[in-house]
Amino acid sequence: MASHHQGGADLLSRIALNDNKAGMEGLDRDKINKIILETSKGSKFYENELKKEQQVNQRIEKMMEQKARITKEQLKQAQAEVDKLTCELERSRELGRVIVHVDMDAFYAAVEMRDCPELKDKPMAVGSMSMLSTSNYHARRFGVRAAMPGFIAKKLCPNLVIVPTNFDKYRAVSAQVREIFSEYDPHFMPMSLDEAYLDITEHLEQRKHWPETMRTYHICDAKTGNDADRSAAESERDELSPVLFEDSPSSSPSLSGADGKAEVFGTSAEEAVREMRFRIEQKTSLTASAGIAPNMMLAKVCSDKNKPNGQYRIPPERQVVMEFMKDLPVRKVSGVGKVTEKMLAALGIVNCDQLSQQMALLSLLFSGTSWHNFLHISLGLGSTCIERDSERKSMSTERTFGEMSDAEEQYSLCRDLCHDLAQDLQREGLKGKTVTLKLKNVKFEVKTRAFTLQYAVCTEEEIFAAAKDLLKVEIDSVSPQPLKLRLMGVRVSGFISAEDKKPLQRSIMGFLQKDGSDSGSFTQCAGSVLKAQEDSDGASFLKPQSTEMKVPSVSEQKSKSKGTQQQSFFQRAQLKRLQQQEQEQMSVMAAKSLSNTNSGTDTTSYFLTCPVCNTEMKDVNLTAFNNHIDECLKGSAVDNEPTHLDAPKEQEELNSKPPASSSESRALKSSSHDPSCNEEKPSTSISVPLVETDEDGDFKTPFFSHRTKINGKRSVISKKKMPVCESSCKASLTTTHNLEAVTEMSSDSKGSSLTCPVCSQPQSTDDLALFNRHVDMCLNQEVLLEFRESHPPVGHSDEPALKSVRGQQGSSPLPPSKKIKVLSTKHTIDKFFKSNAGQKV
DNA sequence: GGGGGAAGGACCA
DNA sequence: TTCCTGGTCCTTCCCCC
Missing domain, CATH: 1.10.150.810 (DNA polymerase; domain 1)
Incomplete structure (x- = not known):
């Protein structure tokens, strides 16, 4: 201190x-x-x-x-609790497993030295001038170590040779090593390319009965990298693996007694591990160190004990374990880093004995998780169960670069990262709901900004839609100063479970009967209509939140009913800023040509299944697919559905768009078409090419796109087609504006009509206020509830949205219009917060 | 008070 | 001149139920 x-x-x-x-x-x-x-x-x-x-x-x-x-009394109490827990832990101490931690010695450096013998006698490191991954033992003598920037290493050791990383090579070697691991424990747990945990308990059990021949290995010329063949009678022992480390305690202890032809290994744990290390060396010319202990924590510490090229075992006896722990510096334990080390040191705790002595104090100063962990360490306890294939929690990609201040470049990089990440995600078949943007500025300050979407995403466009909004908020927050970055990363987490991931495509009936999202959209849609009543401005008529599944923006997502109630203060502030800047953003994005990822006519072919007739269509483009569905729908069993159900669907389709900026509205006006046009035109909107369902079994991508728009064409699941104008969304990356176009045009060209979302009847839109009044009248609680009750949800994630609507309806005497407004567009959300939740802040 | 999202940070290889 | 990358877990704060 x-x-x-x-x-x-x-x-x-x-x-x-x-x-x-x-x-x-x-x-x-x-x-x-x-x-x-x-x-x-x-x-x-x-x-x-x-x-x-x-x-x-x-x-x-x-x-x-x-x-x-802390009082003496508190300490006494704490000690009692510690003692009690200690007793429990003692009782459950398990010493029956034989856990091995194997760690390749200076792995990357060793591989490079093996492949380039000139490096063997020189201090060398693998990495770059900015960062080293590992160093050989020559270099370590100069203080050169992993995670040190190369330029500093060069200062410490001017003769240092820095070799660039070659991960393909390391992966190949790693695969060879893992092959050997799997013979001792088929369920071994790889921690990285050069490290793994094994549970060899079963192997040892069998090994006891093995004849000597099964434990005999002949020695190959390690240089050739041949397999150490168990049955090969003659094999020269010309040379062992290169001596990588001159200060190695014993270059190859396993062979010290070998007669040069073969080595017979015993049946004990030590012998089995020695054999494993011998085989690794024979196969790869690389050495490994190992630790053998009753649990993972101890095994890990042990593998470090006789590094390099050595091994250490703690026998399964409580007394020996405790003795081993006594003098062990806490920093040696995996999980205790420099911060924890320093905090403990401030309390006079350096080794595990001291840790044990101060446990009562620690229990009062640290969180439960932390001090329980300390207690486990001090007792020499650790996991005895090697869990392999635990599910991945997140996937990310990040890049460090020289100072980058240009926003356009930053957006472009962001897209690149999303592209890479999307590829990785799709390769592993993963989809996640949370998109996190990580930024490190030139001052090395790291910021992460996350947003959780309502459905899982995995495509570049989907991820970028969220990431770029998060980025924009950050850029704007320092505006007019530029955001000076040195690192950017994108992460997707919150993966949907394997169950949910199953690509189930529902029938059209399943879709139509489905759940809360429809109703949610319905109410939102209605709210939007009602909202429009407030705005006398025709241009802002119908500003539903987006249900567009393709690329909803963060701001759109944030305005989801469920989301509105979960807005943090930051989110609200962010949302507000987003709203304020939406208009500017869109023009900026358009200007920066970041939106035209899929411009032009789509000629891509897909393998798609029609959601109506279930026909599989090979090599179909989206337009043809779209047309097929339209045809199917005309003659499909949609008849079974009450007519009024179709209408909300339709309206949902139409409402599947965020509000347009006034500039876009102008653009839409200027490009106005015959409202009934259905021909296909190129669109700048992003089409999503895969047929999948989301985690809720909802239709995603093409079908949903079909519902909203495929390649610029909007189709509606209904026997009545809505008037569509497809080339209306040129300016926006994340949004389509067809409804805006429809309404714009509807109000421009006399005599056009919109279908009422409630009663399904076409209504004149000559007078928007009249149309709104009609909708308002149609829209009442009975209709809503009847709709809900005749179509119970099937466990959909949007269900809470409806619950909240109901809750509000039940608890408040407000007329439907008011209630629904709460769930309506982002433009009303701001007001909502001011008048409701906002008061709490 | 518990659950869950967001943000940040510790830690690991 | 130059200080990584990709992952997990934990903590804290906040909001909602």
Whole structure:
């Protein structure tokens, strides 16, 4: 606590040499640290580290204040709780499993040295001038280590050879090693390319009964990389694997007693692991270190004990485990990093014995999760169950670059990242609901901004739609200053479960009977209509929130009924800003040509299944598919559906668009067509090519696109087609504006009509106010509830939206128009917050 | 008070 | 001149139910 205010000294704990790594013992730490410090000083990175260090110091100071307030009584109580839990944990201690942690020695560097023998005697590292992935043991003597920038490493060791990474090669070697692992534990858990946990309990059980021949391995010339063939009688032992590390405790302990022809391995755990390491070396010419213990935590620590090219075992006896833990520095334990280390050090805790002594105090200063973890560590407990194939939680991609201040470039990069991420997601068949944008500015300050969509996404367009809005908010927040970035990343998380992922395509009936989203849209639609009554301005008529599944913008998503109630203060502020800037954004985006990802006539062929007749259509383009569905619908069993159900559908279709900016409205007007035109025209709107369902089994993409628009053409699931004008959305990336066009045109060209979303009857739109009044009259609670009750939801995620509508209806005497308004467009949401939730802030 | 989203951060390889 | 990438988990804050 003494030196918290001396930046330089403090900073050492963050950026100075971490000699925790193998091969780092006995270095001239002071000299190395001086070089690191001098090279770093004054840089933005250094400044940021200083800031972070101060934050940690503040945390420590707070903790110490808290500690000072702890009474003896509290401590006594805490000790009792600790003792109780300790007893329970002791009782459940499991020593029966034999867990092995195998770690390849300086993996990337070793592979490069193997393939380029000239490097063997030189200090070398793998990586670049900006960052090193790993270094060989020669280089480590100079203080060169993984996660160190190359230019600093060069200062420490001017003769350092830096080799660029070659992941394909490492992956190939890793595959060879994993093949061997799987013979000892078919369910082994790979942690990275060079590391894995194995549970060899079963293997040892069988091994006991194995004859010697099954445990005999002949020695190959490691250089050739041949398999160590169990049955090969003659095999030369000309040369062992290259000695990668001259300070290796024993280059190949397994062979110290070998007679040069073959090695017979015993049946014990040590022998099995020695055999495994021997085979790895024979196969890859690379050495591995291993730890053997009753649980994963201990095995991990053990594998580090005799690194490189060694192994260590903790036998399954409580006393031995406790003895081993006693002197172990807490930092050696996986999960204890530099921050935790420093916080514990402030409490006088450096090794696990001290950790154990101070547990009561820790239980009062740290969260339950944290101190339970500390307790486990101090007792030498860890997981005894190797869980393989645990489900991935997120997927991301990020890029670091030189300063980037140009917004256009940033959007473009963002799109690139979304493109890459979409490919990765699709390769693994994943779809997630949360899109997170990560930004690091030139000051090394990291920001993440996330948005959770109402459905899972995996395409570039879908991800970009959300990411670019998040980016825009950040760009605008510093405007007119440019956002100066050095890193951008995009992540998708909140994956839908494998169950939900099954690509089920529902029948048209299933679709029509489905659930809350329709009703939700219905109410939203109605709300929009009602909203239009308030706006005497014809241009803002019908501004429903988007149900467009293709590329809804964040702002559109945010205005979903469910979402409105979950807006955080930040979100509300963000939403407001988004709204204010929507108009500008659209013109900016248009100007920047970021919207024309799919301009021109779509000639792409797809394999699609008609949702009406279930016919599989090969090599069909979207327009033809669209036409097919239209034809199908004309003669389909939609007759079974009460007529009034179709109308909301229609209206939902039409409402599947966000509000247009006035400039776009003008654009729409100027490009106005005959409202009944149905011909296909190129569109700038993005078509989504896959036939899938979302997590709720809802139709996604083409079919939904069909419902909204495919390749510029809007089709409506109804026997009555709505007038459509397709070339109306030139300006927008994320939105289509057909309804706007319809209404624009409807009001422009006398005599056109719109179908009432409630009663399905075509209504003249010559007078919008009249039309609105008609809808208002049609729209009443009975209709809504009747609709709901005759079409119960089937567990759809949008159901809460309806519940909230009902709830409000039930609890409030407001007329339907008022109630629904709450769920309507984003333009009303702002007002809603001001008048309702906004008051709470 | 619990659940869940968002943001940030620790930690790992 | 130059300090990564991709992942998980935890904590804190906030809102809603």
